[in-house]
Each structure stands twice: as structure tokens, then as C-alpha cells.
Amino acid sequence: MHFLNARLHKPSGISIIEREVPAQGLGTYSIEEVRDIENNLRTQFSTDNTLDVFVFFAEESNESDAGSRVVLGTAYRNTSLVMFQKTIEEFSGGLNEPSRENVESTVYQHEFCHIMGLVNIGTALQSSHEDDANNGHCDVDGCLMSAQLEAFNPLDMLSVVGSSVAQLEAQCILDLQANGGK
Numbered sequence: 001m002h003f004l005n006a007r008l009h010k011p012s013g014i015s016i017i018e019r020e021v022p023a024q025g026l027g028t029y030s031i032e033e034v035r036d037i038e039n040n041l042r043t044q045f046s047t048d049n050t051l052d053v054f055v056f057f058a059e060e061s062n063e064s065d066a067g068s069r070v071v072l073g074t075a076y077r078n079t080s081l082v083m084f085q086k087t088i089e090e091f092s093g094g095l096n097e098p099s100r101e102n103v104e105s106t107v108y109q110h111e112f113c114h115i116m117g118l119v120n121i122g123t124a125l126q127s128s129h130e131d132d133a134n135n136g137h138c139d140v141d142g143c144l145m146s147a148q149l150e151a152f153n154p155l156d157m158l159s160v161v162g163s164s165v166a167q168l169e170a171q172c173i174l175d176l177q178a179n180g181g182k
């Protein structure tokens with residue numbers, strides 16, 4: 001919440017509505033399955049003055065996960081994101097792992113920035129910092145919008161996420177500001 005208020009101009013405030021959804025019992029998720037669930041559940045959409053974002057906290061992992069590569073979250077539509085909660089929990093909060101809160105906040109803020117159009121997916125670049133090898137991401141090491149904060153080898157979790165929540169670096173912030181953010 002603090003992050004959203006810090007980066008978005010929403011003078012009438014930002015509200016988040018949470019709803020309990022029964023376990024789907026589908027096993028691992030493909031993005032198509034996540035879209036289907038959204039189609040069945042989503043009741044609110046953005047209007048002129050309100051940004052409505054659908055966030056699905058999946059109780060299972062992404063079906064494309066392999067041992068050496070896991071996906072923690074995905075922004076899959078312009079106002080929809082999924083957090084692969086099982087994967088996040090599996091690789092955080094333990095010995096030599098970053099805290100659950102840090103991993104969750106990092107992934108959530110990263111996906112939310114995709115919805116705000118970073119990097120170069122709706123919010124125009126003000127300088128050249130898009131990662132050539134990973135479209136939609138930033139090439140500055142350690143930036144919140146690094147591709148490696150989203151999908152990586154779980155053994156690298158601690159070095160990728162680190163001991164605090166990653167921050168947007170200056171070039172990403174300038175992009176947002178040029179597009180009406182803060």
C-alpha cells in the first residue's frame with residue numbers, strides 16, 4: 001500500500017478488496033487457467049477514475065517451473081497479476097533464505113510496475129535502460145524491474161532478492177514520472 005501511494009497519483013485513495021477463493025484443485029497453473037479463473041471471479045474493472053487490479057494469490061505453482069527455474073509472479077493482462085504463493089513460500093522464510101515478506105513485497109511491486117507500464121510496455125522509456133535479453137525489464141543491476149526478480153533458479157533466491165525489498169532505480173522512476181506517476 002505504501003508503495004502504491006508513493007508511486008501513483010490517486011488522490012481519492014487506493015482500496016484493496018480481498019476475497020477468499022476456494023482451492024481450485026487443478027494442480028499447477030498455466031496462465032490460461034489463471035485467466036479462466038479471473039473470467040469466472042472478477043466483478044470489478046477500472047473506470048476513468050479508479051484503477052481496479054485483479055490479484056490472484058495462487059495456492060499452486062506455475063506449470064512451467066523446472067528445478068532450475070521458478071516463476072514467482074506474472075502480470076498477464078493490463079490490470080491482472082498472479083502471485084505464485086506456493087513457490088514464494090517454498091523458497092522464503094527458511095535458513096539462508098530471504099524473509100517471506102521481502103519476497104512477497106518484491107514480487108508484488110515488480111508485477112504492479114508492469115501494470116503501470118514498466119519497462120517500455122505502455123510507459124515510454126525516457127532513457128535507454130530496457131534489458132535487450134528480457135523485454136519489459138530493466139537492465140540496471142538490482143533494480144526492482146530486473147527480469148531476475150521474477151523468474152530464476154531458486155538456489156539463487158537469497159542473492160537475487162536479498163535482505164530487503166528491491167527498489168526502483170532512477171531511470172525507471174523517471175519513466176513513471178513522465179507518464180503521470182510519482
Ligand SMILES: [Zn+2]
Pocket residue numbers: 110114136137146147150
Ligand atoms: Zn517482470
Ligand SMILES: [Zn+2]
Pocket residue numbers: 129138139140143144145146168169170171172
Ligand atoms: Zn530500472
